[in-house]
Amino acid sequence: xxxxxxxxxxxxxxxxxxxxxxxxxxxxxxxxxxxxxxxxxxxxxxxxxxxxxxxxxxxxxxxxxxxxxxxxxxxxxxxxxxxxxxxxxxxxxxxxxxxxxxxxxxxxxxxxxxxxxxxxxxxxxxxxxxxxxxxxxxxxxxxxxxxxxxxxxxxxxxxxxxxxxxxxxxxxxxxxxxxxxxxxxxxxxxxxxxxxxxxxxxxxxxxxxxxxxxxxxxxxxxxxxxxxxxxxxxxxxxxxxxxxxxxxxxxxxxxxxxxxxxxxxxxxxxxxxxxxxxxxxxxxxxxxxxxxxxxxxxxxxxxxxxxxxxxxxxxxxxxxxxxxxxxxxxxxxxxxxxxxxxxxxxxxxxxxxxxxxxxxxxxxxxxxxxxxxxxxxxxxxxxxxxxxxxxxxxxxxxxxxxxxxxxxxxxxxxxxxxxxxxxxxxxxxxxxxxxxxxxxxxxxxxxxxxxxx
Numbered sequence: 034x035x036x037x038x039x040x041x042x043x044x045x046x047x048x049x050x051x052x053x054x055x056x057x058x059x060x061x062x063x064x065x066x067x068x069x070x071x072x073x074x075x076x077x078x079x080x081x082x083x084x085x086x087x088x089x090x091x092x093x094x095x096x097x098x099x100x101x102x103x104x105x106x107x108x109x110x111x112x113x114x115x116x117x118x119x120x121x122x123x124x125x126x127x128x129x130x131x132x133x134x135x136x137x138x139x140x141x142x143x144x145x146x147x148x149x150x151x152x153x154x155x156x157x158x159x160x161x162x163x164x165x166x167x168x169x170x171x172x173x174x175x176x177x178x179x180x181x182x183x184x185x186x187x188x189x190x191x192x193x194x195x196x197x198x199x200x201x202x203x204x205x206x207x208x209x210x211x212x213x214x215x216x217x218x219x220x221x222x223x224x225x226x227x228x229x230x231x232x233x234x235x236x237x238x239x240x241x242x243x244x245x246x247x248x249x250x251x252x253x254x255x256x257x258x259x260x261x262x263x264x265x266x267x268x269x270x271x272x273x274x275x276x277x278x279x280x281x282x283x284x285x286x287x288x289x290x291x292x293x294x295x296x297x298x299x300x301x302x303x304x305x306x307x308x309x310x311x312x313x314x315x316x317x318x319x320x321x322x323x324x325x326x327x328x329x330x331x332x333x334x335x336x337x338x339x340x341x342x343x344x345x346x347x348x349x350x351x352x353x354x355x356x357x358x359x360x361x362x363x364x365x366x367x368x369x370x371x372x373x374x375x376x377x378x379x380x381x382x383x384x385x386x387x388x389x390x391x392x393x394x395x396x397x398x399x400x401x402x403x404x405x406x407x408x409x410x411x412x413x414x415x416x417x418x419x420x421x422x423x424x425x426x427x428x429x430x431x432x433x434x435x436x437x438x439x440x441x442x443x444x445x446x447x448x449x450x451x452x453x454x455x456x457x458x459x460x461x462x463x464x465x466x467x468x469x470x471x472x473x474x475x476x477x478x479x480x481x482x483x484x485x486x
Contacts, residue, residue, distance in 0.1 A: 035138040037063045039354050040127060041110075042118050042295070043146030045073020046340045047332025049101050051144055051347035051354075052110040058355040062110035063138060065129055067117040071102050073148055074168065075340045083175040090199035090243055094340060101344065120472035121299050125327050128473075128485070135481040142327050142354040145296060146347060149289040149333040152312075152393060153449050154189050154214075155403050155413070157261035159285065163268030167286035171197045180206035183281030186271055188260055190215035191288040191391045192240055199243035202250050209280070210253040212260060212273055214287075215391055223389040230386035233379055236339070237386075259398070287394050291315075291334050294444060298470040301325050306463030309388040310337055312448065313467050319374065321350035329354060342380040349373050396452035396462075405453060406446040408439020413453050420457040426465040427451050440476055443468040 039055050041048045044066035052062050072079050076098030085092040105112075113131060120128040126139040151168035158164065167187065173179040180201055186209050187198055198208055230237060247254065257273040262283055264270065271280045290312035296302050303316040303324040314336045321329040331350040332343035352370050355361040361369070399405070401414025411434045419433040427443070427450050430436050436450050437443035443450075447468045455462040 034126065036141070037061055037138050038141045038358055039063070039144060039351070040065070040125075040138060040140035040142075041144045041146060042066075042127075043073065043148055043332065043334070044068065044071040044105075044112065044114070045146060045148045045332060046075060046098070046101065046344040047148075047334075047347035047350075048073070048144070048146035049105040049347070050344035051146065051331060051351040052112075053101075053104050053108045054348040054351035055354060056108040056110050058351070058360045060351075060355055060358060060360055062108075063140075064110055064112045065116040065118055065127075066112070066114050069114050071105055071112065071114075072098055074172065076102065077172060077175040079175075082178055085200070085203070089203040090196055090239075090246070097340070117475055118295065119475045119477055121295065121328075123300070130477060130481050133478070133480060134484045135477070137485065140327070142329065142357050144321070144329045144331060144347075144350055144354060145334060146330070146332040146343075147292040147295055147334040148343075149337055150292040150294075150444060152287045152290050153445050154285040154287040154394065155399055155405050155449050156188075156285070157400055157403050158263055158268070160404055160407055161262050161264050161268045162266070163264065163281060164262050164283045164285065167194050167197050167284045168289070170284050171200070174200060174204070178204075180204055181208070181282050181284070184209040184279055185282040185284065186210050186212065186278070186280050187284045187286070188212035188214060188257070188271075188273075189286035190394070191286055192387065193289070194286040195240060195243040195247070197284075197286075198252070199246045202246060202252070208247075208252050209278070210255060211247065212255050212257045212271075214257055214260065214394060216394065219390045222392075223386045226386035226389055230383040232382045236383045261400075288391055289333070289337055290448060291336055293334065294442070294470055294474050296323070296330060296334070297467070298472050298474055299323075299325060299328065302328065304467075307336060308461070308463060309385065309392075311393040311452070311462060319349070320353035320370075321346060322353065327357065338377075338381050338384060342377055345373050345377040345380065349377065393448075393452070395456070396449065397456045399449070399453060405449045406434075406436040406439065408441055408446070409435045411436040411446075411450075413449075416450055416453050417457045420454050424454070426454060427468045428466060430454065437468045442470060442474060 038061040041064045079098040116129045116131040118129040260273045291314045296315045304313045321331045329350045331346040356366040399413045424430045
């Protein structure tokens with residue numbers, strides 16, 4: 034079996050920055066990512082098909098991403114793209130599939146940078162062709178330059194919704210309207226966090242700039258509470274608060290959450306419920322160390338903080354990896370990491386404001402007929418009925434309804450199922466045990482398994 038000093042999962046801002054820092058300390062680095070190139074979601078296709086014009090929405094972030102990608106390519110780290118990691122063993126051996134073949138390596142230190150996953154926004158009709166997530170639409174824009182066509186509506190809340198809308202307009206696209214579903218009283222909830230957020234005003238100014246661009250373009254922004262998609266073979270209309278509008282495309286967004294599919298499958302890796310972000314996250318110290326020796330986590334997979342904070346977390350974790358591997362003393366690590374820790378704290382200052390302004394939408398508003406688990410076609414009403422019969426949480430619900438047992442392994446439905454069950458029981462979502470995950474965390478073929486022999 035191959036041995037490697039530092040194995041990094043994920044080529045987003047955290048993973049790229051960690052690889053650069055680790056190589057600067059003389060470490061051997063192997064980086065795995067299931068995409069076809071570096072950047073992750075936030076820097077996807079930067080310098081290739083996605084090169085926004087100077088001054089356009091996301092241009093500053095794209096330039097930062099390009100510098101990061103170029104530095105990574107020059108640092109000497111080994112990168113394997115199209116590589117999907119699906120198992121981590123007790124001795125920090127990892128197994129991934131690449132080109133239909135499974136491969137294995139043992140890491141001296143394992144650094145996981147899985148990034149974030151778009152939070153589902155279940156509404157009636159969200160499984161219709163023509164309804165998709167804003168994150169998926171942005172992937173199409175960055176990787177293939179595709180813009181929404183026809184009568185395109187955006188609905189939901191959160192910074193990404195406004196950024197994507199501004200990016201579409203900057204590229205000459207059109208948007209029929211935006212349905213703002215954010216809970217009332219957001220500014221009142223967030224006001225106490227404003228002084229801290231203003232210490233890093235760039236985030237707020239960018240968001241206000243995106244909104245101003247939409248206003249200047251005359252895009253209708255409508256406050257709404259109830260939303261449904263209608264159609265036969267595909268989407269034809271949207272209905273909100275008693276109003277019906279023709280629609281060819283509906284893009285939904287309810288923020289993002291840490292991608293913990295792999296960390297939750299690692300035995301003994303402790304997690305805690307993050308009330309502000311309404312999601313699980315791994316328990317970490319300031320260096321990114323988990324409760325499992327030799328396993329670190331950095332970036333949005335540890336808690337949503339944005340691209341700059343993720344890159345700083347990657348560098349900090351790489352310095353800790355260098356200490357564990359004997360390339361740095363503790364004193365050297367501390368001296369190098371001190372400025373990075375201060376910069377990361379400054380980058381994270383606006384997060385409480387944004388979390389209060391855009392809390393996840395309440396599950397109690399999801400109608401009974403709405404599908405929650407797309408793989409098994411389980412509705413919110415069936416989840417509520419099973420809860421009334423005695424199902425205590427998402428893991429017990431599997432025995433009742435198979436929710437979370439399809440190909441996505443609960444990636445999509447898990448948060449929604451947990452929130453609906455918690456609301457039905459009258460307890461906070463964090464009071465329920467989330468869906469347990471286990472390896473393999475993605476479907477694998479018999480051929481891939483056989484190739485390990």
